[in-house]
Amino acid sequence: MADPSKEMVDKYLSSSEIFLAKDQKHIIGILVLKREQNAAEIMNVAVEEKYQGKGIGTQLLQHVIQYSREAGIKQLSIGTADISLDQITLYQKLGFKVNDRIADFFLKNYEKPIYENGKLAKDMIRLEMSLS
Ligand SMILES: CC(C)(COP(=O)(O)OP(=O)(O)OC[C@H]1O[C@@H](n2cnc3c(N)ncnc32)[C@H](O)[C@@H]1OP(=O)(O)O)[C@@H](O)C(=O)NCCC(=O)NCCS
Numbered sequence: 001m002a003d004p005s006k007e008m009v010d011k012y013l014s015s016s017e018i019f020l021a022k023d024q025k026h027i028i029g030i031l032v033l034k035r036e037q038n039a040a041e042i043m044n045v046a047v048e049e050k051y052q053g054k055g056i057g058t059q060l061l062q063h064v065i066q067y068s069r070e071a072g073i074k075q076l077s078i079g080t081a082d083i084s085l086d087q088i089t090l091y092q093k094l095g096f097k098v099n100d101r102i103a104d105f106f107l108k109n110y111e112k113p114i115y116e117n118g119k120l121a122k123d124m125i126r127l128e129m130s131l132s
Contacts, residue, residue, distance in 0.1 A: 016033055018030060032044040042061070042064065065094065065095070074130065076129045101126070
């Protein structure tokens with residue numbers, strides 16, 4: 001749900017840490033964190049559709065921010081599409097700040113166009129949080 005390209009997910013999954021949100025029986029949310037020395041990037045965060053809007057994504061992100069701080073990570077980043085305004089607002093509320101825009105990232109790196117709410121994803125917005 002957060003990354004429609006299996007090829008892209010396969011590239012980072014084996015070298016990442018994976019955090020799960022579970023109800024009694026099922027996995028209902030995931031977050032993938034890729035660490036590189038003193039920095040880390042949240043590569044993927046998704047909550048199963050019927051559980052969205054209940055605070056689970058916020059909890060996953062807050063947990064990983066705290067985990068990263070305790071693990072000595074100094075800089076945490078996350079990237080999302082220019083059209084994902086709700087997600088950008090969520091990340092900003094948690095303390096991330098927009099620090100870069102990569103023009104045409106989604107047009108150049110994905111075979112198929114990505115649409116959200118009828119809008120085409122073009123640029124990647126990168127947000128960062130300093131944990132030091
Ligand atoms: C983005 C996502 C992980 C957020 O998880 P969640 O459990 O729905 O988030 P929360 O319930 O903690 O909501 C937090 C806030 O974000 C807003 N929000 C963020 N993304 C949203 C979305 N796609 N749809 C609706 N609301 C969203 C909520 O309105 C809420 O705002 P509020 O605190 O002012 O009420 C989840 O919506 C999702 O899986 N979306 C599809 C995959 C995706 O876009 N992943 C991110 C790729 S960068």
